Amino acid sequence: MIFALRPSEKSGRPTLWIPLVRRIREPFKGLWALPGGPLTHSESLQDAASRNLRDTTGLAPNYLEQLYAFGGLHRSPTQRVVSIVYWALVQPTEAALADESENVRWFRADRLGELAFDHNAIVDYALWRLRNKMAYGSIAYHLLGEYFTLAQVREVYEAVLDRELDPANFRRQVKATPEIEETDQYLQGGKHRPPRLYRFTGRPGLDPDNRSTP
Amino acid sequence: MIFALRPSEKSGRPTLWIPLVRRIREPFKGLWALPGGPLTHSESLQDAASRNLRDTTGLAPNYLEQLYAFGGLHRSPTQRVVSIVYWALVQPTEAALADESENVRWFRADRLGELAFDHNAIVDYALWRLRNKMAYGSIAYHLLGEYFTLAQVREVYEAVLDRELDPANFRRQVKATPEIEETDQYLQGGKHRPPRLYRFTGRPGLDPDNRSTP
DNA sequence: ATTAGTTCTAGTCAATTTGACTATAACTAA
């Protein structure tokens, strides 16, 4: 499953969106579902996740991490299925390149209808993990582009945590983290004082299993 | 994989131990490996982990959680294997019941030799996760019995984090967590002032996928 | 019975971090 920021239709502020694909066969024909597909013999779990993502939505995320392996007995009405779910964060420029069509569409992550299989539960778990990682860690920056303002970082936190944060105190904390680098560029074009641009210099934190083929 | 506390042979202080099973066939015949086994069609992932654990070591842990799904291409020299690894914490009384034999033995988690497959990497990852969960969360109590002293909790933290903690400050923090309940019992038998016994009242924090069969 | 040795436990105090708030800076649009 993929998270990206998109402006809310009402307020215009950034909110969390995920792309879903429509089921074109039974079971759950016509319902929306998380993109996915089979694991072949010649690819690692992470490679399979990347490939399935690219094939269904055209997306190539810069942040991809294993979420959880779901293996309950009755996840699909027709057969036993074990799904090893990965989740991704994509930057706005990447997200804009996604192939949208009749059967692939973006939805607000907090306003989904009934999905196929147990996918509502999977989305809920991913949202919970995202909020947790956000609180302590440097994951928010993967939803932004290379350069960003501190106000944009705050908006990401506000969108994910769903509460407002004090701008001044938030600045102080973010600036205290060593992975945030001040540039000498400013974002022009607003109707107000132009904010300084910053850059994230940390590494994504690799998964234990994604060392490539030897 | 299973973690339990056992007294160090030298200092007598509690340290982390895990049980391993000896490989009795190729590949890696003769080497030690994590206990495990196949997933059948009629059991959930968690049920399969419990069953395999019971069959190989006789253990029935009170805390069992999914660790990670390992699916690299070359984990086994003979075939493609995907392992969905669970980890468990057992209390000392439970751990003492484990079936030890020629082919099942406990080892100190930080002093393992070369294990079969990629199992060294799996243990390392589990230790990393354990340290992380310990720092923020209430996982330590599942390594202890129902009643414990605050010094015992501190020893668990010291064993896992591998550094000494100030007894007085540690007390203050633990006592501030609402899930720790003071009893009116005291542990007798030491050569010093008897410490008060406490009890943990929190819930283990369920996995997203371990709702049982409907 | 007294004393030494041990850990348990409560407390002090300065240093650090957090949360709420104020004030000025720097831009655009009217």
Added chain:
DNA sequence: TTAGTTATAGTCAAATTGACTAGAACTAAT
């Protein structure tokens, strides 16, 4: 020139943390 807006720095009290002190409560040795 002025009003409106956000950016940014700073202040101050409250809360938390880390280092430390000291008395309490037991056992074991004298």
